[in-house]
Amino acid sequence: MLTKLWKGLTGPSDIWCSKRPISLLQHWPNTRYRIGHTIVPGTKVPVGTLLYHGALTGPHLLTALEWVSVEPDHSIVFCQGPIETGCWHLTLKVTRPMKVLYFDGTSGAKIPEGTMDTQDLVVWSKMNPEWVGNEGKHIMDLCKWGQKSGVNGFLSEVMICDFTSHMEVVSFLNLESTRIGYSSPADLPEDLNNGLIYSRTSVHHVFEIMHSASWHEMYPGETRIMLDFSGLVSFYDTTLVPSLVPRCVGLDRWDHRVEGISSEDIERVQDRLAQALIRPPVTTSGIDWKTVLRVVMMQYLVNMTLDDRSIFRHAQQVQRRLRTVLLPYTVFAALPPNTSVTANATNSWAAPIFQECAILHTTSIAHGTTLMPSERLLLEAVRETTREICRVITKMWVSGMMTGVDPLYPREQHPKADHIHTLMGEWKEDVTQLMSWLDWSVWEMCYLPTWPFGFPGAEPPFQVQWDSASLWPDPNKGEWKRPQPKCIRRLEPYGL
Structure with a gap:
């Protein structure tokens, strides 16, 4: 209408x-x-x-x-x-x-x-x-x-x-701090690209802001x-x-x-x-279950066929995405020291991170709320789904840290190519099984260039330097005034 x-x-x-x-x-x-x-x-x-x-x-x-x-x-x-x-x-x-x-x-x-x-x-x-x-x-x-x-x-x-x-x-x-924003990247570990981690991490987090907004387009x-x-x-x-x-x-x-x-x-x-x-509003009361079900989030990881020269870079991209998913739950006290990420039989240091991920969206509903039988059924469905997503994502993230592909926990030497191939194979199996269990399938997102990214006068951390294939409008041109939709990949490289 x-x-x-x-x-x-x-x-x-x-x-x-x-x-x-x-x-x-x-x-x-x-x-x-x-x-x-x-x-x-x-x-x-x-x-x-x-x-x-x-x-x-x-x-x-x-x-x-x-x-x-x-x-x-x-x-x-x-x-x-x-x-x-x-x-x-x-x-x-x-x-x-x-x-x-x-x-x-x-x-x-x-x-x-x-x-x-x-x-x-x-x-x-x-x-x-x-x-x-x-x-x-x-x-x-x-x-x-x-x-x-x-x-x-x-x-x-x-x-x-x-x-x-x-x-x-x-x-x-x-x-753990997001480590993007107003300061120089001097406090970040550098790889052979001399600071490239910082700019890629910044772009990645900017993309995730746009992605979360896209859920309500x-x-x-x-x-x-x-x-x-x-x-x-x-x-x-x-x-x-x-x-x-x-x-x-x-x-x-x-x-x-x-x-x-x-x-x-x-x-x-x-x-x-x-x-x-x-005047008295027309209201309803109780838990909005439709919203609770929509909030449960899944990040999709693409299948890749890679040679030894590019596999380390792609493994770091996947690890960054896993880190982004878990960032709201990455309790600082649970993190191992930057210089000593050591595997053990249980990797129990990651348990608090998994726990926060698994329960944060449902704990407040379960305690202090009177639920009808149907609502309890919905709550258990959300709990089970969230727990499995968090279990798989935490497992994948920890295995990436153990292998040495996490940009924020770098090893003195890059891991061997065969170790990364093994890791990517395990990740692929984990994601395939999880997606089959969830039966979800979304691989792209469309967006409109949104303030303040690329707008005149934008302040840090939004003054990221984009290349000629920028996702955002050129602040020196008028395209920000009449924004046109673009569709991009949900994984780096973002352009289609």
Whole structure:
């Protein structure tokens, strides 16, 4: 169904400034048309939803206003710390339904192209382009504005106003640092390519951020946020915002802005939104099982036929992917010293990492929650699937470390080619058996170039130097303004 909100502008024939499907909480449509025009109350972030936060200095609950992610792949990038002590990664569980407010478009993008205009109008009654990069000012004033309506947070990025309300800590893990970001690669071990590990690792982690976002590209989109469509407020509503009607005539959808709205229309939008927020919402309660089942993740490893000259490089690529999968669970205390990765009969040092991987997504559901018989059946299915995925991935990762192909645990000499061939054969068998058991098959992903990768003014760690076959838009050209979809491999090399 297409929304037809602009009509009858020039006589008998209808002309619409916007004709597009309802696509709230879906990544692709809101990336393709990143300047938002819709605000929707969220009836709740369901009980049991897990939220993640990295970049912590220690195991202390946040008291300031901050951001969280619904995917550990996103938050883990910000979990950075000294190589000697690792970093801290926080996992929270929602204990009471959270009331949120959703801004469509790419409303978390800090660019002066209109992505944050609707937020500015709601909280300040005017647009302040000079504050685009002032994250602290935005979240502070938004939370202050939302207090009177009981709003606990804001989206697209999840801005949390009070970490002591509606949530409890599931885990505070001291993890191995991601080792990407703002500093030079001097603290990383170097191979014969003199620092190439650092740039490849950075590109790999950037790709994984895009990959986690791709899980919500199309319908049903992000299912962990439930919106109250009866409270939707749109700047395409000609009755509510008539002053914007002439502002979009003759313009492509890419160029629509809420700039030029009248003060009277701003006041009407604010009044409508206030009414939607204070009335009793239509809510449901309990665990969102559809989401729990969708969150269980599998990383696919490609079959390779390799010669002795390239097999070591490919083995390192596979090992990096295994490391990325396990990174949210890689408890720092469990890691062996960098200089002494030694095999033993049980490799028991990896047991805590496997345990965290296997139980993190289900422990918060099992404890303190009353489940119906059908829900217990679903929980056991999720547990069994997650445990087997984590068992195989941990086993493969440990065997890579034992063989000496892990870039962060290098041996003085490269392992012999026949040892790597044996390792690759074991990996192939492990993955084949696991995929047969799971019966899943996805080998590519499609994406839209997304802020801030390749955008003008991007800051570290997003200033990665891409080659001529870059996955991202050239910041010196205008292609970032009208992004076009690309489909790529899910393994290095990413280009097709």
